[in-house]
Amino acid sequence: MSALLEVVGLRKRYKDIVAVDGLGFAVHEGETYGLLGPNGAGKTTAISMIVGVLDADAGEIRVAGRAPDLATRAMVGYVPQQLALYPDLTARQNLRFFSGMYGMRRAQARTRIAEVLELIGLSDRADHAVATYSGGMSRRLNIGVGLLHRPRLLVMDEPTAGVDPQSRTSILDSVQRLTGEGLAVLYTTHYMEEAERLCDRVGIVDHGRMLTEGTPSELGDPDLESTFLRLTGRALRD
Numbered sequence: 001m002s003a004l005l006e007v008v009g010l011r012k013r014y015k016d017i018v019a020v021d022g023l024g025f026a027v028h029e030g031e032t033y034g035l036l037g038p039n040g041a042g043k044t045t046a047i048s049m050i051v052g053v054l055d056a057d058a059g060e061i062r063v064a065g066r067a068p069d070l071a072t073r074a075m076v077g078y079v080p081q082q083l084a085l086y087p088d089l090t091a092r093q094n095l096r097f098f099s100g101m102y103g104m105r106r107a108q109a110r111t112r113i114a115e116v117l118e119l120i121g122l123s124d125r126a127d128h129a130v131a132t133y134s135g136g137m138s139r140r141l142n143i144g145v146g147l148l149h150r151p152r153l154l155v156m157d158e159p160t161a162g163v164d165p166q167s168r169t170s171i172l173d174s175v176q177r178l179t180g181e182g183l184a185v186l187y188t189t190h191y192m193e194e195a196e197r198l199c200d201r202v203g204i205v206d207h208g209r210m211l212t213e214g215t216p217s218e219l220g221d222p223d224l225e226s227t228f229l230r231l232t233g234r235a236l237r238d
């Protein structure tokens with residue numbers, strides 16, 4: 001299995017706070033990797049550097065074995081914690097707008113938009129304004145935007161925070177379907193049972209460092225939550 005994402009010795013400091021302090025891990029093709037850590041552990045900062053919206057102070061990021069450039073950018077889909085959608089537009093119009101940003105041709109975009117709408121379970125509401133959507137539906141569309149250009153790595157920052165159970169199941173099911181097709185997924189969550197169900201491997205981070213990593217069952221003695229508490233001294237949801 002080849003590593004689609006490799007992170008080595010990543011560092012970022014905000015004035016006197018070292019947010020990410022020598023973080024390293026890898027995510028392979030078809031693998032779901034969960035970055036777990038208490039609030040302020042440095043997960044969002046690390047993700048921001050990986051997707052290229054923040055410059056690292058030090059360290060290496062490799063996507064499909066290459067240093068980040070325009071070609072590797074196109075391999076990465078990013079689903080930010082905050083919704084990044086136009087509420088007055090419909091789901092289809094939002095996707096059409098972002099397909100233009102990705103430089104997709106119109107005919108190709110039309111087909112892909114229909115596929116993505118199906119994948120996120122919004123085909124039947126595609127032509128309704130996003131302002132009329134539930135929180136869970138908006139989250140699903142946010143993920144759809146990240147998937148539009150067929151990335152090989154999807155990076156999601158708390159994609160299921162505060163969503164209804166139906167949308168949550170739908171999000172988790174679509175992630176599983178996509179990793180089955182080879183997509184690599186890096187994500188953060190505050191839901192331990194979700195990490196246990198979804199992740200092939202998890203990394204527990206605190207103070208910007210990797211404390212341990214392994215499969216949920218390797219780290220689950222007696223369960224993942226206990227390991228997390230023992231290492232960080234805090235609950236995942238505080």
Ligand SMILES: Nc1ncnc2c1ncn2[C@@H]1O[C@H](COP(=O)(O)OP(=O)(O)OP(=O)(O)O)[C@@H](O)[C@H]1O
Pocket residue numbers: 014017018019037038039040041042043044045046
């Ligand atoms: N723009 C910023 N300026 C200064 N400090 C920041 C900034 N962004 C984050 N920090 C600090 O860096 C540290 C890591 O924050 P980060 O948001 O990466 O953590 P996190 O693990 O994503 O937390 P959460 O689970 O709450 O999202 C925290 O101490 C935070 O206060």
